[in-house]
Amino acid sequence: MNICVFLSAADLDERYTRPARDFAELVGKGGHTLVWGGSESGLMKVVADGVRDTGGRLVGVSVDFLSAVARADADEMVVARDLAERKALLLAKSDAVVIMVGGTGTLDEATEILELKKHGKHAKPVVLLNTAGFYDGLKAQFRRMEAEGFLPLPLTDLVFFAEDGVSALAYLEESSGVR
Template identity: 35%
Template sequence: MKRLAVYCGSATPADPRYIECARAVGRSFAERGIGLVYGGGRLGLMGAVADATLEAGGEVIGVIPTALVDAEVAHKGCTELHVVETMHQRKQAFTDLSDGFVTIPGGTGTMDELWEAMSWAQLGYHAKPVGLLNVAGYYDGLLEFWAKMGEVGFVRAQHRGLLIASDDLDDLLARMAEYQPHRTIFAMKARDL
């Protein structure tokens, strides 16, 4: 994995574990020679992951919509900063520029990015690993919901392994590196669905 997209929040929660998580991810990427692809912002967890990657000598590629550049939240210190018109273009760029996706804590935008990466993997638009770093139990409820979708039958058995989750970054990255693509919906026939 040469580059990974990181989905995370632009907020700075009061609990310091979330910012430290972002910094640890950035440092780890740089130490491993993994380039960071992210939302291009300088605030919150986004800014922390980018700053830590840069401080450790790593590559940082930001992708940000014009509207957010205009709001003066763009991180001007990125190795590369791609300015796009829409959020859809931003998410497509994340997919095009990265070899996989890591989600750390965030809010609505982070969830949008995670679920789109999952949906696109399930369908067959990409065959890249989708990881979730469950810091301080932040995603416990989401992981329960993911399991529930499988139990009920809304996630097929062959797709239940799409989401690679761990509370340990080293474990998560190792499992993502070993990811084997599944049989996508595009490769199935109606009888399989």
């Protein structure tokens, strides 16, 4: 399975790096391919290292203005001309999506992927990996949107909230029919 992971390129502390590495190792050991932003820094590097070190493949999609920090040893690296093309390529190259901790870029990617799913533009499973409760507030907001009629389908049809990498990957494998 090609698993797209949206996450930060920032260097973060052990609260975030350890769970990211753990998830990445599950992806690699499971024989899956990481599809990610291609960066060789921060959590993006942590996840790519974890997948590579456990036998998984790396498919990066960088963007022109960040190509200088793209990972040189990726199995495949595409450089998009802008962020919109990058998001489209990441989605096209993936069978499933995991949203990990990140800033405004990650939030932008997450909301676009969910909006496309809401409108039936893809049916790929989407997991929001809620490491250290990072997305508790967003989860509450989504529940409010659902309760007040802002979502035209059940929240559970849009996104699965996982508290750890094991449950995230199990959901993806079950949803995709991959074991």
